[in-house]
Amino acid sequence: MLAGGTRMTLDQLRIFVAVAESLHVTRAAEDLGITQSGASAAIAALEARYGLELFHRIGRRIELTDAGHVFVPAAKAVLAQVAELQRELSELSSLRHGSLSLHASQTVANYWLPTHLAEFRRLYPGIQVRVKIGSSLQAAAAVTDGSADLGFADCRVAGPALELTELHGDKLVLLQPPGQQALRKKVRLVDLQEAPWVVRERGSSTRQAFDEAWRELDINPQRLNIALELPSNEAVLMAVESGIGPTVVSSLVAERSSLVPIDVGLKPRQFTVLRHRDRKVSRAQKAMLEIVHRKPPSSFQKATLQHSLHVP
Numbered sequence: 121m122l123a124g125g126t127r128m129t130l131d132q133l134r135i136f137v138a139v140a141e142s143l144h145v146t147r148a149a150e151d152l153g154i155t156q157s158g159a160s161a162a163i164a165a166l167e168a169r170y171g172l173e174l175f176h177r178i179g180r181r182i183e184l185t186d187a188g189h190v191f192v193p194a195a196k197a198v199l200a201q202v203a204e205l206q207r208e209l210s211e212l213s214s215l216r217h218g219s220l221s222l223h224a225s226q227t228v229a230n231y232w233l234p235t236h237l238a239e240f241r242r243l244y245p246g247i248q249v250r251v252k253i254g255s256s257l258q259a260a261a262a263v264t265d266g267s268a269d270l271g272f273a274d275c276r277v278a279g280p281a282l283e284l285t286e287l288h289g290d291k292l293v294l295l296q297p298p299g300q301q302a303l304r305k306k307v308r309l310v311d312l313q314e315a316p317w318v319v320r321e322r323g324s325s326t327r328q329a330f331d332e333a334w335r336e337l338d339i340n341p342q343r344l345n346i347a348l349e350l351p352s353n354e355a356v357l358m359a360v361e362s363g364i365g366p367t368v369v370s371s372l373v374a375e376r377s378s379l380v381p382i383d384v385g386l387k388p389r390q391f392t393v394l395r396h397r398d399r400k401v402s403r404a405q406k407a408m409l410e411i412v413h414r415k416p417p418s419s420f421q422k423a424t425l426q427h428s429l430h431v432p
Contacts, residue, residue, distance in 0.1 A: 132166050135162040172185075207269075215403055222250065228272040240408055247407075259273050260273065260282060271395075277392070295368075300366070312366055313339055320350065
């Protein structure tokens with residue numbers, strides 16, 4: 121039972137971690153497939169059992185107390201150990217049953233990973249795969265604290281507990297609003313510095329690569345005319361297709377657009393798979409790793425206009 125008992129339960133720990141990560145009881149309950157009252161009761165039981173508050177209730181908001189902040193990594197560590205035990209037991213069934221938890225950056229999760237997940241599902245239908253989407257740094261943090269078995273990043277991340285393996289990546293390309301590409305046959309990135317740019321949000325690896333490309337041209341990216349800053353690739357595509365301004369996106373994203381991607385010579389990006397160096401590699405993880413290391417066919421080379429890059 122979640123509440124009313126005298127012992128801490130794994131369900132209580134899972135609920136506490138979910139609420140601590142979202143700072144929203146109802147949202148955490150929905151993610152876990154339980155009622156809001158059940159989640160609240162589990163938190164209340166934990167607090168009553170140990171005589172301390174894990175959350176501040178501020179109006180309709182909640183915040184972690186100092187005790188709550190201390191308890192989060194400890195709770196995650198316990199859940200990671202339980203997940204490891206469950207994986208060990210599932211090994212006995214030769215991938216007929218079990219689970220695999222993944223955390224991937226947005227571009228990887230939405231445009232690169234699904235093909236591999238479909239192949240994994242075809243081969244191992246008994247394995248339940250859970251995928252969370254965030255930034256590359258969030259993927260690294262999830263692998264580090266044990267909430268994810270494998271992480272996928274589209275930029276270089278580092279951590280003492282992480283083991284990184286490079287995968288086939290993508291290329292960043294230019295997309296211009298409809299009608300603008302016919303104005304000239306050769307496009308230089310430097311000639312577009314006055315354009316009303318549509319960009320991903322700060323902290324995303326696409327935005328990081330975009331800013332670095334301008335710095336290599338000795339141009340401060342903060343002085344660019346940023347018309348829109350959006351939190352998803354889909355929103356960026358819609359804004360460009362609506363005629364607002366150009367953007368730089370992954371070639372994988374560009375393939376979903378009606379616009380023709382233009383290669384302006386931006387550096388290729390390497391995707392990276394992350395795992396915890398001190399945790400045993402399960403059979404499910406090995407199977408997923410084997411699948412993602414196969415290079416999928418790409419239509420980008422056929423679809424991209426091979427424009428020349430001119431750097432003054």
